[in-house]
Amino acid sequence: MSTKTNIIQGDIKKRIDTWIANYPEDQRQSATMPALRIVQEANGGSLTNDLMDEIAEYLGVPPIAVYEVATFYGNYNHKPTGRHSINWCNSISCYLRGGEELRARLEEKLGVKPGEVTADGKFSIKKVECLGACGGAPMCQIGKDYHENLTEEKLFKILDELE
Amino acid sequence: MVKVEINGQVIEAHEGDMLIDVADGAQIPIPRFCYHKKLSIAANCRMCLVDVEGAWKPLPACATPVTDGMVVRTNSPKAIASQKSVMEFLLINHPLDCPICDQGGECELQDVAMDYGEDVSRYTEAKRVVGDKNAGPLISTDMTRCIHCTRCVRFGQEVAGMMELGATGRSEWMEIGTYVEKSIDSEMSGNMIDLCPVGALTSKPFRYTTRTWELKAHQGIAAHDSIGSHIQVHSKNDKVMRVVPHENEDINEVWLSDRDRFSYESINAEDRLTKPMIKVNGEWKATDWETALQVAIEGLQKAVGNDIGVMASANSTTEELHLLQKIARGIGSENIDFRTRQVDFSADAKGFHTPGLATAIADVEKQDAVVMVGSYLRKELPILNLRLRKATLKGAKVIAVNPQAFKFNYDLEQIADDNGMVANLAGLAKAAADAKGDNDALLANVTATDTDKVNAEALINAKNSIVMLGQIAQSHADYALLTKLAASLAKNTDSELSILPIQANEVGANLVNFLPANGKNAAQMAQGMDAFLLMGLEAADFTDATQAGQAFKNAGFVVNLTAFDSEEARQYSDVMLPIALFAETAGTFVNINGNKQSFKMSVKPQGDAKAAWKVLRVMGNMFNLAGFDYTHTNEVLREVLDNRSTTLALAHLDAEMVSANNDSKVVMVAPYQMDAMVRRAPSLQKTPDANVATMVGGQD
Incomplete structure (x- = not known):
């Protein structure tokens, strides 16, 4: 099978190969998660079926084995995201500390619901499960950064300062 | 060896065996869904929780190795309470649609729920619903019923060697499926239907045709390849409704190929020949057996002394092939063959090497x-x-x-x-x-x-x-x-x-010498004969179907023992005698290891069709040939029981090296074009293995 996309080349290929080299030769499948992350980054923050097929072929595993991983973890996106992807923690500690109400304010400010992108393509919101920063609840992840002990004021300031 | 006590019964077991296997061996029931003896251990359904002394929590019997002195209770209050909790959990999202579910009556979930389920559900919230996928022509999906045991996923990975199904998403959104719209194309896909403990994966051709408790099961032998898989033919009112595998560890284990599973559809095909037919002045006329046989015998008798070609499908039973060659030789024809797809017969000069697998x-x-x-x-x-x-x-x-x-x-x-x-x-x-x-x-x-x-x-x-x-x-x-x-x-x-050997009874055909010792082989016969006596064959069974069809047409007289009526057969036959298909007759197939596997009749033949061995017996009598007074297939079989296979020194065949590459001349055959039955199984015909191009190129 030859795939419809051809993203795994040059620097991307080199980065994935570094991960593959970490595992025994017959266990290329172990590099599925980093490969998905690297390809997602290169594709502007989200994956497509064709990209997942390309990863499957490159690793020599059935496509469904890649779909399984890519749909299990919240950090893989299957829809286009904004330039700044906001992962909003949806779990118990943040919930108890007013995360729900704060998200409502955020949705109001940006005019989008989870799973949507703002008209200018700048922001998108996604509900995710616990990000492991309960001590700083309520929290969210914007891009690669964690922002903790959020208040409306603090959150909006962070958003305003982003390009 | 270690000693384990289960419910007070002391059992000897190998250290490291899983508890569930040890209990199964001692016939102590433990409920389970995800565990299957032919698949890897997933331990994800938790239905097999048992009470092990010394362990604070109940342990899954499928993933707990036995140790010496282990004391286990499968029915203590703690074990029962755990099993009931798991049952309640599994039923939370399972629809209560048993009355319209095909699995009803043979459903593992239904059976276990009878024992461990509560009468009333405490769950009042909305149940999850999962959209159905089109998984191809053989498997019907109702994924809302899925309990995520992953047997089908593991079967694809571990047995079929083709991972087509997976578990995508997580928690409440987890779904078993192909993720992208795609049919399940494995040549063994039907086994997922058997493995599915609920009604999520059911047989598309069988679906909604009957309730399983109305079915009668008959032991049988699969009729499409030389493995001779053991099967159960399920019938209702003398109609074959489906075919499922019957466990035989030495042959097919618990599996069955799709070809052997779904070929039964052709037994009930519209174009079955149900009445003897004769051609009178170019017009086809249905008639009775006596008249048709009389016409057949007279026609063949006229041809005696000329070239009569006698050919049969290698999916015919040993008894049928034996009687047919006996008639052929009785009327003086040595032109006997079944190898319709062979091109090079030069090895015949040294005799006939019986095909077979050298090991079990x-x-x-x-x-x-x-x-x-x-x-x-x-x-x-x-x-x-x-x-x-x-x-x-x-x-x-x-x-x-x-x-x-x-x-x-x-x-x-x-x-x-x-x-x-x-x-x-x-x-x-x-x-x-x-x-x-x-x-x-x-x-x-x-x-x-x-x-x-x-x-x-x-x-x-x-x-x-x-x-x-x-x-x-x-x-x-x-x-x-x-x-x-x-x-x-x-x-x-x-x-x-x-x-x-590829077809079901090539070995049997060799044993009864259904071969041209001093006569013409199949390819020579396909170039033209004065008369033909055919059994279960069509032009499409030959390497060059056009040539074979032409040879039949040009022959002066053709007697065709066939289960199917077709425009083509009408063009070249003079008499068509309706014969029974595999589930409709008793007989014997000799498999790839030379095992003679006899089977009984599962259902009556359609219409006026008769078992071919009975037709041939009568024909033998009408030809006044000696030794055709059989009353049972066993008597026919007894005559050839001592026939031994022939082994030739194949290293000494007369063959010289050639420099030409003749590979491109090979006519490949798709598995669902191999015989008249599979060619008429509509569901199989919708799969990629129905033709060579998609068989070779269509799957990944």
Whole structure:
């Protein structure tokens, strides 16, 4: 099978190969998660079926084995995201500390619901499960950064300062 | 050995055996969904929780190895409470649609819920709903019913060697499926229907046709390949409703190929021939048996002394083939053959080597190296391919010499370049001969490549190895030469040599000598005869269907014992005698290991059709031939029971090396074009294996 996309080349290929080299030769499948992350980054923050097929072929595993991983973890996106992807923690500690109400304010400010992108393509919101920063609840992840002990004021300031 | 106590019963077991296996062995019931003895342990359904002394929490019996002195209770209040909790949990999202579910009556969930479920559900919230997927023509999906046991996923990964299903999403959003719209194309896909403990995966052709408790089960033998898988024919009111595998560890384990599972559809096909027919002044007329047989006998008697061609399908029973050759020889015809897809008959000069597998089917798993010569084994003999796949998973080296690379479901080395099969096999044989210092004259002008040397070395070093010739080799223009080369390779590598019988009863046909000892072979007969007596054959069964059809048309008289009516058959036949199909007759198939497997009639033949052996018996009597007074198939079988297979020194066949590459002349046959029955099974015809192009190219 030859795939419809051809993203795994040059620097991307080199980065994935570094991960593959970490595992025994017959266990290329172990590099599925980093490969998905690297390809997602290169594709502007989200994956497509064709990209997942390309990863499957490159690793020599059935496509469904890649779909399984890519749909299990919240950090893989299957829809286009904004330039700044906001992962909003949806779990118990943040919930108890007013995360729900704060998200409502955020949705109001940006005019989008989870799973949507703002008209200018700048922001998108996604509900995710616990990000492991309960001590700083309520929290969210914007891009690669964690922002903790959020208040409306603090959150909006962070958003305003982003390009 | 260790001693384990389960429910007060002390049982001896091997240390490390799983508790559930030990309990099963002692017939102590433990409920389960995800556990299956032929699949890896997932331990994800938790239904098999049992109470183990010393363990604070209940343990899953499928994933708990036994240790000496272990004390287990499967029915203590703690065990029962755990099992009931799991049951309640599994039923939370399972729809209460048993009355309209095809699985109802043979559902593991339903059965276990009877024992462990509560009468009333405490769950009042909305249940999850999962959209159905189109998984192709064989499997119907109702994924809302799925309990995520992952048996189907593991079957694809571990047994079928083709991961088509997976679990995508997580928690409440987890779904079993293909994720992208795609049909399930494995040649063994129907087994997922059996494995599914609920009604999520059901048989599409069988769906909504009957309730399972109305079915009658009959033991049978599968009629489409030489494995002779054990089956159960399920019937209702004398109509075959479905076919399922019957466990036989030595042959098909618990599996069945899709071809053997779904071919039954043609038994109930619209175009079954249900009345004897005769052609009167160019017009077809339905008539009674007596008249039709009279016309048949008279016509053939007129042809006696001329060239009468007698041919039959190798899916006919031993009894049928024996009687047909007895009639043929009785009326003085030696033109007897079943090898309608063979091209090169030059080996016949030395006699007829009975095909067969040199080891037991189960022992294919124990091979260290196997060479396939001209075989897409996966499609030819799916069950044997599963065994070979298991051998590769244990590290066996498999080499395939084929006209082109095929999509096998395991790692192997495919030698399929433009040099052609003869040159490639000769190279391998030469390397083996060189290694053994054998100056085989046949290989005098052959040079072995370095790869050949490595492969030959692997074969020589292998403790158990087989060289097998498959269907493509047998249809090759240089079949005798390929056989001779394979024999040389086998000899010099201490490998077993196996010519694989493909159709259900090729071995039986050999045993009853359904072969042209001094007459014309199938290919010669297909060039034209004065008269034909055909059984279960159509022009499409021949390498050159057009030529065969023309030969039948040009013949002065054609008697056609056939289960199916067709425009084509009407054009060339003079008498059509309706005969029974495999589930409608008693008989015997001799499988790839030479096992004579007899079966009884499951249902009555359709319409006025009769078992072919009975038709032939009457014909024998009408010809006034001696020894046709049988009353039972056993009496027919008894006559040939002592017939032994013939083994020829295949290394001494008369064949010279050729330089031409004749691979492109091979006419490949898709598995669902192999015989008249599968060609008429509508569901199989909708799959990629229905024609060569999609069989070779359509799957990944």
